[in-house]
Amino acid sequence: MIYWDTSAILKLYVAEQDSPYFLRLLGSTQNQIVSSTIVTMEMLCALHRKEHSGDLRPGGAEAIFRRFLADIEMGRIVTIPYGDDLLTEARKLVRLAFGRPRLLPVRSLDAIHVASALISKATTLVATDKRVREMAALVHLKVLP
Numbered sequence: 807m808i809y810w811d812t813s814a815i816l817k818l819y820v821a822e823q824d825s826p827y828f829l830r831l832l833g834s835t836q837n838q839i840v841s842s843t844i845v846t847m848e849m850l851c852a853l854h855r856k857e858h859s860g861d862l863r864p865g866g867a868e869a870i871f872r873r874f875l876a877d878i879e880m881g882r883i884v885t886i887p888y889g890d891d892l893l894t895e896a897r898k899l900v901r902l903a904f905g906r907p908r909l910l911p912v913r914s915l916d917a918i919h920v921a922s923a924l925i926s927k928a929t930t931l932v933a934t935d936k937r938v939r940e941m942a943a944l945v946h947l948k949v950l951p
Contacts, residue, residue, distance in 0.1 A: 807837060807927055807929060808837055808839075808929075808931075808932060808950075809840050809922065809923035809926055809928035809931045810839045810841050810845075810933075811919050811931065811932065811933030811938050812841065812844075812845045812852065813934040813935040814828055814932040814933050814934055815839060815841060815845060815849065815874075815883070816849065818832060818839075819849075819853075820856060820861070820862065824951075827951060828932070831950065831951075838881065838882060838883065838884050839884070840884050841884075841885055841886070841922070842885060842886050842888070842918055842919050842922035843888050844915060844918055844919070845883075846875070853867035853871050886922040888918070892918065892921050892922060895925055896914075896918050896920075896921035898921075899917045899920055899921055900917050902944065902945070910940055910944060912941050913937060919933075919938055920938065920941045920942050920947070923942065923947060924945065924947075929948060930948040930950060931948070932949075932951075933950075
């Protein structure tokens with residue numbers, strides 16, 4: 807199973823320089839996109855940041871967000887719920903990251919994403935976010951790109 811971080815999912819909805827890579831990656835697999843339930847709020851914020859900076863036309867953030875929600879509704883994107891099992895796994899990850907000789911300054915949402923990947927039994931994590939990638943590699947997930 808392949809887990810997608812918000813940083814990678816965003817590139818499927820907003821044209822960026824490396825978007826073609828992520829679209830090809832999605833097309834090369836029969837799997838659904840799997841991510842944490844926090845992807846919904848992260849996408850909303852990221853889309854509005856892009857609209858505010860002029861990367862999207864006025865109203866573009868909400869239009870894209872509705873399309874994203876429709877993909878969740880249709881089952882194209884599956885979200886891992888935020889529950890006690892996820893919190894337990896995220897706590898382990900934070901302790902691992904901060905307990906190493908070479909500190910990995912993981913952020914709370916990074917830990918939630920990687921914990922969600924582990925709970926979903928993913929073997930691969932797709933992300934462009936450096937800290938998420940480092941945390942995933944630390945727990946032996948294959949990281950793309």
